[in-house]
Amino acid sequence: HGRTLIYATAARGIEASGVAPTGATNRNAVLPAILTDKRELGVRTKVAGLAFAAALFEIGKPYAALRPDGVFALDGQVRHRAVEASLSGTLAPGPDIVLGAVAIDGRVTGPLVAAGQLGHRPIVIPDYRAQLALNYAPAWARRVSFDAVADLTGPQNARLDGRLRLPASASLDLGARYRASIRRTPVELRAQVLNLFDAYTF
Numbered sequence: 001h002g003r004t005l006i007y008a009t010a011a012r013g014i015e016a017s018g019v020a021p022t023g024a025t026n027r028n029a030v031l032p033a034i035l036t037d038k039r040e041l042g043v044r045t046k047v048a049g050l051a052f053a054a055a056l057f058e059i060g061k062p063y064a065a066l067r068p069d070g071v072f073a074l075d076g077q078v079r080h081r082a083v084e085a086s087l088s089g090t091l092a093p094g095p096d097i098v099l100g101a102v103a104i105d106g107r108v109t110g111p112l113v114a115a116g117q118l119g120h121r122p123i124v125i126p127d128y129r130a131q132l133a134l135n136y137a138p139a140w141a142r143r144v145s146f147d148a149v150a151d152l153t154g155p156q157n158a159r160l161d162g163r164l165r166l167p168a169s170a171s172l173d174l175g176a177r178y179r180a181s182i183r184r185t186p187v188e189l190r191a192q193v194l195n196l197f198d199a200y201t202f
Contacts (some may be wrong), residue, residue: 011038017064017074031074036061050089050097057082063108063159065118068078076110077124096137103128113139119162125167127154143180149173153201169201 020148042055084102091097106125112118116157130152137145151171158164175192 006043007039009040010179012036013038015061018060020072024066025070026072031064031072031145034062034074042151043161045088049092050087052085052087053067054085055083059085063110063122065108065112067112068117074109075112076118078106078108080125081105092153093139095134098133099131101128101130107187118160119157121157123157123160126156128151143178145177145198147175147177150190170197171201172196172198 013036014033015036017034019028020029020031022028026064031202037060038057040055042053042057044053045054057079057080061072061078063076064072065075066072080103082102084100085155086100087099088098090126104125104127106122108118108120108122110118113120117187132150133147134149135145135147149172153170153175154165154168158166173192173194174196175190177191178189180187180189
C-alpha cells in the first residue's frame with residue numbers, strides 16, 4: 001500500500017504467426033512459429049487512491065505479408081514502440097472506473113516495403129486506442145447496477161500495401177444489471193445496448 005514499483009523486463013518468446021488467407025495461393029497454410037523480442041520499462045503506483053500504471057515497450061518480430069506471386073509468407077520485420085497508461089479503482093462514493101490508453105508507433109521493414117508493395121505501417125494496428133469503463137451500484141438500490149464502456153480507436157491500415165487507411169472511430173456501450181432470487185436461487189437479469197450511436201467500424 002502506497003508503494004511505487006519501477007520495473008524493467010526483456011524477454012524472447014515463441015508465438016504463432018497465423019494462417020494464409022483464402023486469397024493467397026497457399027491459402028490455409030499454417031505459417032511457422034516466430035521468435036519475438038520484447039523490452040518494457042514501467043511504473044506502478046497510487047494516485048488519489050487509484051491504481052496507476054504506465055509503461056514504455058517495444059516488440060519486434062517477423063511480419064507476414066502477401067508476396068507478388070500470391071504466396072502469403074513471412075517477409076520482413078515489424079517493430080512496435082508504444083506508451084501505455086491505465087488508472088483503475090473506485091471513485092468513492094461514485095463508480096468503479098477503469099481508464100486505459102495506448103499510443104503505438106508501428107513500422108514494417110523489408111524488401112517488399114522498399115519495393116512499394118507493402119505499407120510501412122502494420123495492418124489493423126491503430127495509432128492509438130483509449131477505453132473508459134464505469135460500473136455504478138447506487139446505495140439506494142443495492143440490487144441494481146449500471147455500466148458504460150466508451151472506446152476510441154485511432155486510424156489504422158486495412159490493406160497490407162497501406163493504400164486503404166481507415167479513420168478513427170468511437171463507440172459507446174450502456175448496460176444494467178438486476179440481481180434477485182427465485183425460490184432461493186440467485187439470478188441476474190442483464191440488459192445492454194451495444195454501439196449506442198451505431199458507429200461503423202472495422
